[in-house]
Amino acid sequence: MSKNLAFVQGNEACAMGAMYAGLDFYAGYPITPSTEIAETLAVQLPAAGKKFIQMEDEISSMCAIVGASLTGNKVMTATSGPGFSLMQEALGYAVMAEIPCVVVNVQRGGPSTGNPTHVSQGDVNQARWGTHGDHSIVALSASNHQDVFKMTVEAFNIAETYRTPVVLLFDEVVGHMREKLIVPEPGEIPLVARLRTSLKEGVNYHPYLPREDGRLPMSDFGDVHRYNVTGLYHDMWGFPTDKPELVQELLRHQINKIENNVHRMTFYKSYFLEDARTILISYGSSARAALSTVKQRRNRGESIGLLELNTIWPFPAELVRECTRNAELIAVVEMNVGQLTQAVKLAVGSQKQVHLINRVDGQMIADKDIKNILRILQGKGI
Amino acid sequence: MSMIFKRTAGLTDAATHYCPGCTHGIAHRLVAEALDELGLLGNTIGCGSVGCSILSYNYFNVDMIECLHGRAPAVATGIKRSVPDKTVFTYQGDGDLASIGAAEIVHAAHRGENITVIFINNAIYGMTGGQMAPTTLPGQKATTAPAGRKPEFSGLPLKMSEMLAQVPAAAYIERVSLHDPKHVRRAKKAIVRAFTCQVEAKGFSLIEILSTCPTGWNLSPVDALGWLEEHMIPYYPLGVLKAPEEVEHVR
Ligand SMILES: Cc1ncc(C[n+]2csc(CCOP(=O)(O)OP(=O)(O)O)c2C)c(N)n1
Ligand code: SF4
DSSP, rough: OOOOOOEEHHHHHHHHHHHTTTEEEEEEOOOTTHHHHHHHHHHHHHHHEEEEEEOSHHHHHHHHHHHHHHHOOEEEEEEEEHHHHHHHHHHHHHHHTOOEEEEEEEEESSSSTTTEEOOOOOHHHHHOOOOSOOOOOOEEEOOSSHHHHHHHHHHHHHHHHOOOOEEEEOOOOHHHHHEEEEEOOOOTSOOOOOOBBBOOOSSOOOOOOOTSSSSSOOOOSSSSSSSOOOOSSSSSOOOOOOOHHHHHHHHHHHHHHHHHHTGOOOOOEESSOOTSSSSEEEEEHHHHHEEEHHHHHHHHHOOEEEESEEEEEEEEHHHHHHHHHOSSSEEEEEEESSHHHHHHHHHHOTTOOOEEEOOSSOOOOHHHHHHHHHHHHOOOOO | OOOOOOOTTTTTTTTOOOOTTTTTTHHHHHHHHHHHHHTGGGGGGEEEEEEEGGGGGTTTEEEEOOOTTOOHHHHHHHHHHTTTTTTTEEEHIIIIIIIIIIHHHHHHHTTOOOEEEEEEEOOBBTTTTTTTTTTTTTTBBTTTTTTTTOOOOOOOOOHHHHHHHHHHTEEEEEEESSSSHHHHHHHHHHHHHHHHHTTTTTOEEEEEEOOOOOHHHHHOHHHHHHIIIIIHHHHSSOEEEEEEGGGGOOO
């Protein structure tokens, strides 16, 4: 048996992935179904000489990781729907101040206290547009523990590469389910270290002056360079400005650094897509059921395939368009009223109809639910 | 034969969902009896919180609203200011009141809201499975403080009642305990006095109730009562921290 073999919850896989990625600082507030992430890190971080802190709520948790990140740490917090709502203001601050951080949302049924703590994927759009103002965001997902681990590592990589918050959108089933995880060897998944300025002490450092490749080298806050950080629109020094041309330039920079790099942050899996006439698109735990349906129907000779998206935002529209070009039937499988379906519709255009196969009653969508709706869509009756 | 004990009309017939040995149920009964005895039952609105008592609307025989985690005092403010003739109370755990809801409780007291707060201090987060609360004692184990709370790292437990007693507009603050029948009777008196304080429009009243969480503490129900007496009371001394008589009333 491999020494790297583990049998863990998805939440533990996430915590392990974060440790692998070099997590230095975690701040959070308990909420089911995410709490095991904090509980695992409460043991592992101090043991590694790193920092774990339980804060008084999610607002302060998010603010604490913002502060810790600036001083040079890889940081993370984890929560579920209600807490994610409380984090939104500071998440926007991290977007504006371009602060690398990872925010895990193990989704449960909402709005409000909702349907605790049953599974849901109802925060897809909260991840996209939860904070106020124009912005872009990165959100990743996973349907199994190997991918939970990998996507957690990639979340840190993207956060550091693009100086941006990255949301990990897991769900209750993935978070609480136990399954096999083969812990990657060190170096197996490449890690992105923080890009630090090469400027020496005494040389003027501009925290918000992008290099030619668009990246912003950081200087650990409080270290050798003096600079300012603000949630206001700012100039290259980090000092507030309301000059229209600078405001517009900064807004566009913050959006473009994400949207122009969609292909670099798109993670996905395709199953039997080559000749598929019916294409399911899914993510998170509902992709498990979708995959099961696809395999069963393949066995019966149907040309059906699955596109599983690990990157949800920025939405990989080109990939979706490409994969569905020859599709006769497209259906999105998700546990909400069609939040990603809207994005798929936009991507494939009005020529093709996009259907929604969902369940929104707090129960995990099953392969038989998908099969039943597919039969109706295919005119086969139930 | 004379009747010496009767189930109060302030509680419904529902059996509570609390763990064996949890004193949430006793606290419920005391609040219900107090409202019943003061003749307030038909005129009361309860503001529940998020914690193990989230289902308290099943048990209190009054209109109940389940509020967001920590925000019950703000919701109670909106209700009481709109219908000042109603008796309005909140029922909150220590995670709810002392952690996420710290701002709401301080400002409800600061404004001198004429509401009654029932504050259940069990030194832990019960509902979410035993995480550290601001009230967790030094050395006490919690899932997010696996080696026990370390004061050098997490500070010392918050004494909410002492803190709130400093708020000028707060009228009545008392800490009681439920670890034995004598103290249960005292707790009842304090709760009656708090609701009376509200009826007499004297302003903000809060009763902190030291309570057990055998599940979160990993103790048997009996041992939990002993642990409360032995460990909690020395840190959280019982008694009146602010009496309505001491306060020059704003209203
Ligand atoms: C915004 C938000 N964050 C976190 C939670 C999760 N949560 C539910 S109950 C609870 C703690 C309750 O503990 P306490 O107030 O001490 O009450 P007890 O269960 O011990 O009676 C938490 C953190 C939530 N519901 N909403
Ligand atoms: S977990 Fe603790 S507070 Fe909650 S019902 Fe059980 S004993 Fe009571």
